[in-house]
Amino acid sequence: MIEFVASSRLFNLHTHHTTYQFLIDPNGFLLHTYYGRRCGGDSFGYLLRQADRGFSPNPREAGRDRTFSLDTQPQEFPAVGVGDFRTPVLEVENADGSCAADLRYVSHTISSGKYALEGLPAFYGEEGEAETLEVLLRDPWTGLEATLYYGVFPQLDLITRAVRFQNGGSQPIALTRAMSACLDLGRMDLDLITFDGYHTGERHPCRQAVRPGLQQISSIRGITSHQHNNFVVLCQKDAGETHGLCYGMALVYSGNFEANVERSQFGDVRLTMGISPWHFRFQLAPGEVFTAPEVAMTCSGSGLQTMSQNFHRAIRHNLCRGWWKTRRRPVLLNTWEAAYFDFDQQKLLEIASSAAETGVELLVMDDGWFGERNDDYEGLGDWFVNLKKLPGGLAPLVEQINAMGMDFGIWIEPEMVSEKSRLYQEHPDWALQIPGRPSTRGRSQLVLDFSREEVWRSVYAQIKKVLESANITYVKWDMNRSLTDVWSGALPAQRQGELYHRYVLGVYAMLEQMITDFPKILIEGCSGGGGRFDCGMLYYTPQIWASDNTDAMDRLLIQYGTSFCYPTSTVGSHVSASPNEQTGRRTSLQTRAVVAMSGTFGYELDPRKLSEGERSQMRAQIDEFKRFYHLLQDGDYARLTNPFRDQEFTAWQHTAPDRSEALVSVVAGMARSNAPFRTVYPRGLDPDMIYQVDGWGCFRGDTLMYGGIPLPQGGGDYQSWQFHLKKV
Numbered sequence: 200m201i202e203f204v205a206s207s208r209l210f211n212l213h214t215h216h217t218t219y220q221f222l223i224d225p226n227g228f229l230l231h232t233y234y235g236r237r238c239g240g241d242s243f244g245y246l247l248r249q250a251d252r253g254f255s256p257n258p259r260e261a262g263r264d265r266t267f268s269l270d271t272q273p274q275e276f277p278a279v280g281v282g283d284f285r286t287p288v289l290e291v292e293n294a295d296g297s298c299a300a301d302l303r304y305v306s307h308t309i310s311s312g313k314y315a316l317e318g319l320p321a322f323y324g325e326e327g328e329a330e331t332l333e334v335l336l337r338d339p340w341t342g343l344e345a346t347l348y349y350g351v352f353p354q355l356d357l358i359t360r361a362v363r364f365q366n367g368g369s370q371p372i373a374l375t376r377a378m379s380a381c382l383d384l385g386r387m388d389l390d391l392i393t394f395d396g397y398h399t400g401e402r403h404p405c406r407q408a409v410r411p412g413l414q415q416i417s418s419i420r421g422i423t424s425h426q427h428n429n430f431v432v433l434c435q436k437d438a439g440e441t442h443g444l445c446y447g448m449a450l451v452y453s454g455n456f457e458a459n460v461e462r463s464q465f466g467d468v469r470l471t472m473g474i475s476p477w478h479f480r481f482q483l484a485p486g487e488v489f490t491a492p493e494v495a496m497t498c499s500g501s502g503l504q505t506m507s508q509n510f511h512r513a514i515r516h517n518l519c520r521g522w523w524k525t526r527r528r529p530v531l532l533n534t535w536e537a538a539y540f541d542f543d544q545q546k547l548l549e550i551a552s553s554a555a556e557t558g559v560e561l562l563v564m565d566d567g568w569f570g571e572r573n574d575d576y577e578g579l580g581d582w583f584v585n586l587k588k589l590p591g592g593l594a595p596l597v598e599q600i601n602a603m604g605m606d607f608g609i610w611i612e613p614e615m616v617s618e619k620s621r622l623y624q625e626h627p628d629w630a631l632q633i634p635g636r637p638s639t640r641g642r643s644q645l646v647l648d649f650s651r652e653e654v655w656r657s658v659y660a661q662i663k664k665v666l667e668s669a670n671i672t673y674v675k676w677d678m679n680r681s682l683t684d685v686w687s688g689a690l691p692a693q694r695q696g697e698l699y700h701r702y703v704l705g706v707y708a709m710l711e712q713m714i715t716d717f718p719k720i721l722i723e724g725c726s727g728g729g730g731r732f733d734c735g736m737l738y739y740t741p742q743i744w745a746s747d748n749t750d751a752m753d754r755l756l757i758q759y760g761t762s763f764c765y766p767t768s769t770v771g772s773h774v775s776a777s778p779n780e781q782t783g784r785r786t787s788l789q790t791r792a793v794v795a796m797s798g799t800f801g802y803e804l805d806p807r808k809l810s811e812g813e814r815s816q817m818r819a820q821i822d823e824f825k826r827f828y829h830l831l832q833d834g835d836y837a838r839l840t841n842p843f844r845d846q847e848f849t850a851w852q853h854t855a856p857d858r859s860e861a862l863v864s865v866v867a868g869m870a871r872s873n874a875p876f877r878t879v880y881p882r883g884l885d886p887d888m889i890y891q892v893d894g895w896g897c898f899r900g901d902t903l904m905y906g907g908i909p910l911p912q913g914g915g916d917y918q919s920w921q922f923h924l925k926k927v
């Protein structure tokens with residue numbers, strides 16, 4: 200519920216469990232007063248204390264009063280050059296070369312339903328589900344306008360924000376920093392959690408105290424990156440899974456980003472998030488508009504688990520879209536680790552027939568089916584079937600696979616081009632390259648200039664033909680390198696700073712076109728695994744391959760970190776061969792399946808190489824996955840242990856919203872001789888409900904939660920168990 204109290208010029212944004220508040224001060228500055236547990240709506244303006252602080256300048260309206268300074272006030276959208284020396288959200292280059300912007304309140308509107316952003320992904324909500332507040336600010340001296348958007352989802356405890364900048368003056372203005380949101384939290388003792396890593400080791404949580412000065416994570420790779428996810432958490436020092444105040448902020452965007460946490464001279468904490476200002480310069484002629492992408496925020500007064508569950512619900516129901524949003528996703532078998540580039544029709548049919556017998560529902564033909572693509576040096580950009588490998592094209596192959604009772608999907612990497620390709624021969628200028636400078640290769644390939652509509656449309660036209668040529672129900676959209684040599688032949692020199700963002704808009708435009716033309720195709724996002732795992736992509740692709748690392752034990756770490764923001768239903772996860780291709784580690788088929796079930800579930804191996812026993816185990820696993828699907832994909836997720844800290848075992852739980860059923864999954868670490876007894880403690884059960892625990896007995900919820908479930912002893916390294924609890 201959005202409330203404006205005219206007498207005190209106060210905005211209250213209430214969700215079921217939180218309140219977000221800011222006010223308009225007498226000089227038109229927006230001052231942030233509160234974000235936290237739900238309150239009645241009284242103004243927290245009394246906390247805006249003022250003192251004459253040396254070296255903190257005063258706006259002219261203050262006259263001889265030296266106590267008011269933007270440098271010390273909590274602000275809603277702090278600009279630059281007029282008195283606040285903390286990290287701004289806005290930086291400009293005015294026509295006269297000055298860099299000041301001073302945004303003051305002009306007007307606001309409150310409406311039902313959720314705002315949308317043209318060409319950009321955003322959470323959505325029907326009337327009754329969400330409300331929108333728009334606050335118009337203007338710099339009276341240049342005419343630059345900023346409309347702050349707030350989407351309030353009461354039931355989800357979610358608040359979204361975005362900003363639309365418009366040059367309302369008569370001179371050009373360039374935006375050199377246009378972040379999406381600022382959260383000024385006042386003086387609090389907080390920890391910052393970021394999700395960091397590398398290719399094959401994404402989203403490992405890193406928790407550290409917020410210290411004086413600036414802590415920053417960012418990506419300037421053109422994509423979200425394996426190195427830092429565009430989701431961050433601020434939480435009270437002692438906050439844990441089930442207690443403490445926590446704030447989560449996610450950027451709904453898939454390009455360069457920056458998140459800054461700054462502790463000021465007086466201990467106040469500021470969080471800002473948005474597009475990275477690095478090589479960002481957006482030129483606005485009079486009347487022109489720039490929209491900064493959306494940020495989604497949630498606050499939990501009861502720990503990290505609730506914070507994560509708020510995001511999970513919101514992403515599942517109000518970000519993912521389309522045909523596959525609530526439908527059960529097919530159990531797939533992907534050919535990458537089964538065959539790499541080495542396949543032809545015959546081999547695919549053999550793999551398919553072996554997979555079909557185990558209950559696999561979808562065969563995905565990964566990289567290597569198009570152009571002259573026999574290794575990763577050539578062929579990207581040539582999106583036509585390699586008839587040497589697949590005589591007759593896709594139709595005869597897909598028909599035979601369909602006849603086995605399976606669907607069929609393909610891999611694509613539309614944003615890329617190999618120099619050895621027809622596309623590059625015909626259009627060398629379509630690749631991002633700086634004239635007169637040798638371009639940098641990544642995985643031996645170049646990046647296409649997707650800021651140019653004719654480029655992505657031409658690639659799309661090729662892919663569309665392929666998708667129309669056979670019964671294709673799934674596409675894996677990959678992206679396998681960071682952007683370099685970022686220069687476009689289609690933009691003048693002073694607009695090259697717009698290119699990173701325009702590239703992302705091109706990617707979104709092609710995805711939107713594909714979804715419109717093929718609404719029933721399930722698209723899985725991918726970027727060398729989890730390099731572009733973000734809320735922006737999830738608006739187009741309801742699942743994303745979480746990592747190129749399929750090792751079950753490593754995946755425990757990756758999936759643990761991923762779960763802080765993203766629901767199980769979005770996490771692409773497969774059972775692969777043992778020993779694992781990336782680590783050489785051996786784990787049981789059972790353990791690999793327990794881990795992969797905490798994701799979209801599928802296989803990434805050659806089923807022909809499995810023994811009969813393993814193949815019947817595979818069949819049983821697929822049945823189990825289907826049996827537990829409603830819990831795994833729609834249940835409330837809880838992290839019962841922290842695999843970075845707890846060496847004995849890793850455990851997590853999916854619980855039905857009505858608490859009548861739960862699945863507790865456990866994977867043990869290395870075995871020890873004469874080991875102590877281990878117990879796992881489920882969470883969030885109904886204390887008075889009687890649960891049947893598969894193969895063990897009937898117990899009250901409180902008995903199970905407070906007494907725990909004993910884990911079996913012995914059995915070697917990396918044992919695993921799933922405990923299914925069901926109301927009697």
Ligand code: GLA
Pocket residue numbers: 535565566610677679725726727728744746747
């Ligand atoms: C990326 C993906 C893999 C696979 C290969 C194919 O690395 O993450 O799953 O599709 O590309 O080249």
